[in-house]
Amino acid sequence: MTADRVLHLLRAPAASPAAAHGRGPPRPQRVGLPPVKRRVGVACSSSTEEEGMTYKGAGVDIDAGSELVRRIRKMAPWIGGFGGILPHKDEYLVFSVDGVGTKLKLAFETGIHDTIGIDLVAMSVNDILTSGAKPLVFSDYYATGKLDVDLAEKVIKGILDGCEQSGCNLIGGETAEMPGFYAEGEYDLGGFAMGVVDKDKLINGKNIVEGDILIGLPSNGVHSNGFSLVRRVLDKSGLSLTDQFPGNDGKTTTVGETLMTPTIIYVKQVLEIISKGGVKGLAHITGGGFTDNIPRVFPSGLGAKIFTGSWEVPPVFKWLQHVGKIEDAEMMRTFNMGVGMVLVVSKGAADRIIEQSSPAYRVGEVIQGKGVHYV
Numbered sequence: 001m002t003a004d005r006v007l008h009l010l011r012a013p014a015a016s017p018a019a020a021h022g023r024g025p026p027r028p029q030r031v032g033l034p035p036v037k038r039r040v041g042v043a044c045s046s047s048t049e050e051e052g053m054t055y056k057g058a059g060v061d062i063d064a065g066s067e068l069v070r071r072i073r074k075m076a077p078w079i080g081g082f083g084g085i086l087p088h089k090d091e092y093l094v095f096s097v098d099g100v101g102t103k104l105k106l107a108f109e110t111g112i113h114d115t116i117g118i119d120l121v122a123m124s125v126n127d128i129l130t131s132g133a134k135p136l137v138f139s140d141y142y143a144t145g146k147l148d149v150d151l152a153e154k155v156i157k158g159i160l161d162g163c164e165q166s167g168c169n170l171i172g173g174e175t176a177e178m179p180g181f182y183a184e185g186e187y188d189l190g191g192f193a194m195g196v197v198d199k200d201k202l203i204n205g206k207n208i209v210e211g212d213i214l215i216g217l218p219s220n221g222v223h224s225n226g227f228s229l230v231r232r233v234l235d236k237s238g239l240s241l242t243d244q245f246p247g248n249d250g251k252t253t254t255v256g257e258t259l260m261t262p263t264i265i266y267v268k269q270v271l272e273i274i275s276k277g278g279v280k281g282l283a284h285i286t287g288g289g290f291t292d293n294i295p296r297v298f299p300s301g302l303g304a305k306i307f308t309g310s311w312e313v314p315p316v317f318k319w320l321q322h323v324g325k326i327e328d329a330e331m332m333r334t335f336n337m338g339v340g341m342v343l344v345v346s347k348g349a350a351d352r353i354i355e356q357s358s359p360a361y362r363v364g365e366v367i368q369g370k371g372v373h374y375v
Helices: 003-009 061-073 105-110 116-129 149-166 229-236 254-258 267-275 289-297 315-324 328-334 348-357
Strands: 084-088 089-098 133-145 169-177 185-197 213-218 279-284 302-306 340-347 362-369 372-374
Touching: 061 089, 084 254, 105 229, 105 254, 116 133, 116 149, 116 185, 116 267, 116 279, 116 340, 133 149, 133 267, 149 169, 149 185, 149 267, 213 348, 229 254, 229 315, 267 279, 267 340, 267 348, 279 289, 289 302, 289 328, 289 340, 289 372, 315 328, 328 372, 340 348, 340 362, 348 362
Parallel strands: 133 169, 302 372
Antiparallel strands: 084 089, 089 185, 133 185, 213 340, 213 362, 279 340, 302 362
16 A cells, blocks of 8 residues: 555544544545455345354355455455554554444444444554554544434444544544435444554564463453344344343343443553553454454464453353354354453563453463464
């Protein structure tokens, strides 16, 4: 990716740190965003599975997505990390682009629109964070068939909340009104974030060695991945979104509220941890779960041993697995399972980081080999 290509994409001027949402009138066109990372999102499809639900059976083929990334990397070999990195003077600019996925379907059904923007911001800024970068700016894309100003305002309020949580500025965006393209009352979201890190502070995993420790920071639920499978399980459960969520440690929340809990933004917590030293790598646990995301930060020849049972699994995952009869391996490759961010740290720093970051869990260690092994 060339520098002029990247800079062209930062189309909205940041007039000040408190810049307003500088979008113009809706236009029926897509925003060009940099190809710093590619994932495949597939709409939920029908399935005749009665036993052992899978993400693929719900319509999302992670292997197909991985194959697409492999082919893209043959054409653009610099692609493949959590964020795209561009040298700039004494710093690296780090970029990420993402969406919310079919969690939006539950937003439409529950009417909860004021937090979905937090999910949108989280998906990009948490990816930027894995390089040790501080997010600076965020820009969004909001597309709908017929613009409902009140609804859009709720969504953008959530985006502003997410930017505040991550310490970055909303510098603008794009609103596209496309009649006939979306169902009535529905919309789609995309987000683009840029951050910065000093060149001598870039975290890239190159100095990870056997014996380093994996520390997990807790999630608060499903976050923004696996919702095609979540929706399949919900259909099978017979529960409605307004029913009380079962087995939720005595908390009186509905199914809809539980599933719509916004993604944790780890920026401020993790930057504080990084500032004290000892962090060699970070993995944002999104689509692909532990199984696919943790190895992305390792040098060749290294893998991970995960100590199952070493962290608290939120009730929502136990419910999903029980109702959907989902195999353990499928759960670990689809969901975050209660850990939204994994830090790879030196042995000497592990106890200090866990003590200062409570709650945090020692979830595994780096081993010789490849892949992720659960013990």
